[in-house]
Amino acid sequence: MNKEVEVQNLGKKDYKETWDYQEQLFQETLDLKIRNRRENANEPTQNYLLFVEHPHVYTLGKSGDVSHLLVSEEDLKKKNATFYKINRGGDITYHGPGQIVGYPILDLDNFFTDIHKYLRLLEEMVILTLAEYGLKAERSNGETGVWLDVGTPFARKICAMGVRASRWVTMHGFALNVNADLGYFDHIVPCGIQDKAVTSLHVELGKTEVNMQEIQEKLLKHFANLFEAELI
Template identity: 80%
Template sequence: MNKRITVEELGQKDYKETWDYQELLFKKIVDLKISNRRNNTTHPTPNYFLLVEHPHVFTLGKSGDMSNLLVDEEQLQQHNAKFYKINRGGDITYHGPGQIVGYPILDLDNFFTDIHKYLRYLEEMVIRTLAEYGLKATRSEGETGVWLDVGTPFARKICAMGVRASRWVTMHGFALNVNANLGYFDLMIPCGIKDKAVTSLNAELGRAEVPLEEVKEKLLFHFKALFEAELVQDQPAT
């Protein structure tokens, strides 16, 4: 079991380019697993954790409803935004500047083979990170992601999640609103949930901006502890 995870900080990167890169790493792990099985070998499978900030983009998961995007192609262009249908679970979500997007591409055979536990650990990583800023974040039953004031009329989502897994290899991940422009969420019905708001860390703290690098450091600290992993910083492959 290889618990070493290569962390790659991609900076600001186009969504499609990052998606293609995820697919490349995903295929690399899956192909090695297949080769190990066929050849009765035990070559260790690698793990990756990509951190990125995307330009404005809306993505729709496999089970999503297109009607949850409230603007047409012309209006998307006016807002300098793109749209993609993608191969993760979940409905529609938004990515943009001021958001930390994380894509763990892990072979769960190296950790535990339980997708529900995997999602709960990602949520817990965010919950622990927000607690360091004095925010009491929780889960909302039946709704993946991280929320504030669940069970009240003021419930609001601060982190969206959607993953894909095949042969216990994961891709896609989470999007934590740190300094995100919340106006873009008005252009869709977030995750198909009509009656709950969306928020960001800087809005909750009443600050103009929260340093993204500071938040990333906290996320990685809690990720490492939860997954009992060894994290290695690296530059993305070309």
């Protein structure tokens, strides 16, 4: 079992370019697993964690409802935003500047073969990170992601999640609002959930801007501990 995870910081990168890159790494891992099985070999598979910040983009998961995008193609252009239907789980979400997006491309055979546990650990990574800023973040029953003030009229989502997995290899991941422009969420029904607000860390902390690099380092620390991974 290879518990090394190669961390790649892609900086600011177009959504489609990043999706294509994810697919490449994902397929290479799948191909190796299939070859290992066919040839009765044991060549170790690689694990990756990609960090990226996207330009304004809306993505719709395979089970999502396109009516949850509330603006026309023309309006999208005016807002310098793009739209993609993609192959992750979940409904519609927004990515943009001021958001830390993480794409773990892991062979869960190297860790544990349990997608439910995988999602819960990603949520826990974010919950522990936000706790370092004095925020009590938590899960909302039946709603993947990380929330604040769950069970109250003020419940709001701070981190969205949606993943794809095949033969225990994962792709897509999480999007944590750090310095996000929340106005862009007004143009969708986020994650298909009506009447729930979204928030961003800078709003919760009452700051103009939060250090993104600092957040990323904390996420990595908790990821390594929770997954018992060696980051390279």
